[in-house]
Amino acid sequence: MRVLGIEGTAWCASAALYDAETDSVLIESDPYEPDSGGIHPREAAEHMAEAIPEVVDRVLTAAEAEYGPDAVDAVAFSRGPGLGPCLRIVGTAARSLAGTLGVPLVGANHMVAHLEIGRHRSGFDNPVCLNASGANAHLLGYHDGRYRVLGETMDAGVGNAIDKFTRHVGWSHPGGPKVEAAAAEFAAGAAGAGDGEGSAGGEAAASAADLLDLPYVVKGMDFSFSGISSAANDAADGGVPVEEICFSLQEHVFAMLTEVSERALSLTGADELVLGGGVAQNDRLREMLAAMCEARGADFHAPEPRFLRDNAGMIAVLGAKMAAAGDAIPVPESAVDPNFRPDQVPVTWREGESVARGAAGGASAETARDPDADRRGAEATVAVTGAGDDRRVVKRRVEKSYRHPDLDRTLRRDRTVAEARLTSEARRAGVPTPLVYDVDLADATLTLQYVGERDLATALDERSTEAVGRHLARLHGAGIVHGDPTTRNVRVSPDEAESAAADDEPAPAPATYLIDFGLGFHTGHVEDHAMDLHVFEGSIRATATDPDPLIAAFEAGYEAVGEGEVLDRLRDVADRGRYR
């Protein structure tokens, strides 16, 4: 099968031919380069109108020269997400070409294409995918016929966050490559000054250079860049050298992406990571992800740059998989969708594959192993000591070699302090948590009471999610957010009745404890409280086969104890269109 793909969601007018038999991809692209500022939607659309017919013609001519008049078996196009005016031009071109050639039309999701090209090139079976592109940033994992969004940015895409800073300092679009060059120069200068023997490469250079203190915002597997963009702009206004800001901006932003990727691997039990999107061309990001994967024994793959930035090759490759699965669309149903989310796509081309590991698979592995064996979360190693009622866990936040040593030290220390404090405060507010026996800040180690029999993630049920709703409401009432309330950070004892169970309750709820308060903080803001609920629901959606009843029970529990206003805000948080 040979598929002609067309891409043009924002800046890159591109056409490609994928020959599935030889696995070869020919790509012809024509980028839009704004004279000033960022991408102007009208100018971008004008560029597409001119450039799309040209790149399609180049590819079609080459294809027919090689394979004759029946060179193309299907036409695939980017249906979204992207800029509406650009997408419409791509859609029109694709429909008309499919009609002329008399072949099926396939509508591909651009973000799924960024993922599938990595899976295709790596040969990985079931990876977690980090999409680091201009307008987006998210983690996807396959579970039960869909790509679930495991985590995502709560505001800007990662490329846009970086480009916002470069526009502020007057650099031309795109800013990402310029930030990378400036940061590398700063790091090499610091390494050279340090050892007196010229510049050290990559990671060594990065470790030696001074780091500015910038906002680092991770909530569960979600993250936010708005604070760091503003702080970087303020630093430039305050006279900090631009190269120094570029360096620190990269160190923070990429450490955030690497951390959430590690959380996603840990939550799903996956041991493969693929990277996609334009920002994935950055060496430092790839270096951090490779180091993180190596440390946890996972495989990492980033395709070559021509498949990372926007390109029609990835559309043609995904198009071929979809066409082979019979997933073509009739023209009347082929409207483009600027907000097309990756989790809306029925993944027809993976049907019949054995059920993904997902959390369900991770869960059975967990149930099977010795509950008291040493275990490793995304951040910490946990060892169980003692026996019976005196069982304790010794939790140590381990060094992460991928991140700058100053950032590593600060995060490990601050989170250990926060966890010790908030675990105890939450208890005093009536939320079941472990007792804190000992805190060793120098070693970022806590000794905690062993609670529960298993993680909630290993067997989700409505009574437990309802209890989590009540616990979070009580916690929020005390002015505390958990910061990372995933189903892995809830411990349950199915047979241990909750002492507070009222007489009129039909069956006592299982004892349910919240653990892992390292990302928690004090706040009375409705937005922060709603974000906690969003993270918990996200962890259910990412992993459960039938999430709705679990979520309904969770919200009912929250409503019974907490403020309705927080649930209203949760709708806003969840609905915020981030796929533009």
Ligand SMILES: C[C@@H](O)[C@H](NC(=O)OP(=O)(O)OC[C@H]1O[C@@H](n2cnc3c(N)ncnc32)[C@H](O)[C@@H]1O)C(=O)O
């Ligand atoms: C919806 C679609 O139109 C959009 N596409 C997109 O954003 O183009 P993409 O090629 O994936 O990414 C472009 C971004 O990638 C950044 N970029 C390119 N090279 C970079 C580098 N070496 N380091 C950091 N960022 C880089 C650019 O600054 C720009 O922000 C998307 O995938 O979100």
Ligand SMILES: Nc1ncnc2c1ncn2[C@@H]1O[C@H](COP(=O)(O)OP(=O)(O)OP(=O)(O)O)[C@@H](O)[C@H]1O
């Ligand atoms: N007090 C405790 N009692 C019983 N088990 C615990 C306790 N604390 C941690 N655990 C177990 O260890 C695992 C990892 O602990 P924790 O979540 O605190 O570490 P982490 O590295 O932050 O993990 P992650 O980032 O994946 O959430 C938990 O999922 C739980 O199974």
Ligand SMILES: [Fe+2]
């Ligand atoms: Fe893209």
